[in-house]
Amino acid sequence: MKRALTTVLSVAALLLLSASPSWAYEPVTIVHTERVEAGPYGITVGFGRWPIRAMQSLDFTFTPDGGREGKSGVVEASLPDGVAGEQWPLARHPRKPEVWGLDIQALGGDGQWTFRFTVDGPDGRGVGELAGVTVLAQPGPPLALSWSVAGIPLLALFGFLVVAWRRVRVPREQLTAV
Amino acid sequence: MSTNDSEEDRTARPPARLLPAVAVFAGTLLSLVGWSWDIQWHTDVGPDTFFTMPHLFLYAGSALCGITALVVVLRTTSAQRAGRHVDPTVGGRSVRVFGGRFTAPVAYLVTGTAAAAFLFYGLWDQWWHGLYGFDATLNSPPHVGLLLGNVATIIGAAMAFTALRAERWGRIGVFASFGVLVAFLPIPADVFQQVEGPVDWGAVCLACLTALLLLLATAFFRRPGSALLVAVSVAVVQGVLWLFTPWATVLYADAVGLPMREVVSPAPIMPTWIPMSVVAAALVVEAVLALARARHWSSRVVAVLGGAFAAAVLAALVPLQRALLFDVPLPPFTEVLLYLAPGCVAALAFGALAGVVAWRFGLVLRLLDQPSAAAHGSRTTTSGATA
Incomplete structure (x- = not known):
């Protein structure tokens, strides 16, 4: 019993140690930057992955010249045909608090994305766009295949209910009595 | 123990009946809390x-369910092979699995299979995050697989308690597990929000499944007040999650030294998804049941009308609840009606169907504590439960 317990604890410790990178919150690493002029405000846009692929999450940083103090605004990301798009307030990046940013954010589809910034600050409101950000096709297996695998428990549950319905005979009077 | 033992000897002692059901229920609670906490955290x-910590909660919950189910199945198999009586109140009637190598009470078969599926989808989720990153997308295929695994685990817990309906804590367990199931449903139902069109399929799905569970409880207990007690159970679960989720999120962020975002949710997220209108839907079911008893209608009428109207009430009120709790400005009244109408019509149709299915399975669950051929110590039975 003691030996078995020691073995189990050793295996658990090894598993935890081997998985240790999963414990740590990853630092924000910017591998590519672009510049945007939103009226009087210059912004450096940083990307945690480059090139970007659809559905693959990455860190975005938005660093206004002179710091973010006294400034606020929103950033809107969209595809030209309007099939995908989202808007976020310009807020502190959770793992890089000195700048605005989006943490582990994915863009839903491939194509030429546009990031539109609206910034309010001491020099009034400024608007600027970063257009033509290329997002490549999603990696991995086709989504239809993935969704089919995800639906297996539902099919299994449905099959179980069908078997139960067919095999268990409920007395007729119970089916109609209230 | 021979099959000639007295009825008292043939029944497992209270701890043997109570413990596995409570352990599985505790596991489902851990998972529910873990999901709510994780969504709030992101x-x-x-x-x-x-x-x-939220991930550890939801994985620990499924692990507890899986291990419990495994232990019960092994004990049942051992008892069956030794020719001892298998108590059908422990997880319901038993079925043979893997060509008769194992004898599994059906509730723990469902629970164990669901926990194994959860493990599979957990591994797939790890691979998925390796490929796509740790994006906080609730509706990814592996997440939906994990959620469906959790749903099946809660169904297993509810079945384990239904087999114990002769005892008070068994009946309490049925209401509690139904409450957890209704509280959990909004998370997997959220995947239907992606479906475009005039019908709010997320709300319709949630409405019909909730109506199904209210009718299931009514058919199972066959007494007035059952649907209302499910609604009370849902409210208790919702209240606990409402208080716990934001509190635990702030506490955990402080503990690991992470700041809260500058823009946080105006309300606890997952608890606000749980329909508050379950009470109204339950009152509809109770009213239909009372009317049917007074006028000697068939239970089929109760199933169809109760399911349809309860689902329609929920389909109308669920979107309004979300809009109000998340401070979404409502458009003019006529636009609200036009938005809700297609969903209500769909809910009427699918709710009626859900009611019929629920009534039948409510009665099936009443037979769960009846012994099956597989549980009699006979080695000649080949497979399956018998009527």
Whole structure:
């Protein structure tokens, strides 16, 4: 019993140690930057992955010249045909608090994305766009295949209910009595 | 123990009946709390790893369910092979699995299979995050697989308690597990929000499944007040999650030294998804039942009308609840009606169907504590439960 317990604890410790990178919150690493002029405000846009692929999450940083103090605004990301798009307030990046940013954010589809910034600050409101950000096709297996695998428990549950319905005979009077 | 033993000897002692059902129920609670906490964490704090505390909750919950189910199946198999009586109140009637190598009470077969599926989808989720990153997307295929695994685990817990309906804590367990199931449903139902069109399929799905469970409880207990007690159970679960989720999120963020986001959710997220209108839907079911008893209608009428109207009430009120709790400005009254109408019509149709299915399975669950051929110590039975 003691030996078995020691073995189990050793295996658990090894598993935890081997998985240790999963414990740590990853630092924000910017591998590519672009510049945007939103009226009087210059912004450096940083990307945690480059090139970007659809559905693959990455860190975005938005660093206004002179710091973010006294400034606020929103950033809107969209595809030209309007099939995908989202808007976020310009807020502190959770793992890089000195700048605005989006943490582990994915863009839903491939194509030429546009990031539109609206910034309010001491020099009034400024608007600027970063257009033509290329997002490549999603990696991995086709989504239809993935969704089919995800639906297996539902099919299994449905099959179980069908078997139960067919095999268990409920007395007729119970089916109609209230 | 021979099959000639007295009825008292043939029944497992209270701890043997109580413990596995309670352990599985505790596991489902852990998972529910873990999901609620994790969703709040992603919205209000952000940084994620595989080993966050909310993740550990939801994985520990499924592990507890799986291990419990495994132990019960092994004990049942051992008893069956030794020719001892198998108590059908422990997880219901038994079925043979893997060509008769194992004898499994059906509730724990469902629970164990669901926990194994959860493990599979957990591994797939790890691979998925390796490929796509730790994006906080609730509706990814592996997440939906995990959620469906959790749903099946809660169904297993509910079945384990239904087999114990002769005892008070068994009946309490049925209401509690139905409450957990209704509280959990909004998370997997959220995947239907992606479906475009005039019908709010997320709300319709949630409405019909909730109506199904209200009718299931009514058919199972066959007494007035059952649907209302499910609604009370849902409210208790919702209240606990409402208080716990934001509190635990702030506490955990402080503990690991992470700041809250500058923009946080105005309300606890997952608890606000749980329909508050379950009470109204339950009152509809109770009213239909009372009317049917007074006028000697068939139970089929109760199933169809109760399911349809309860689902329609929920389909109308669920979107309104979300809009109000998340401070979404409502358009003019006529536009609200036009938005809700297609969903209500769909809910009427699918709710009626859900009611019929629920009534039948409510009666099936009443037979769960009847012994099956597989549980009699006979080695000649080949497979399956018998009527």
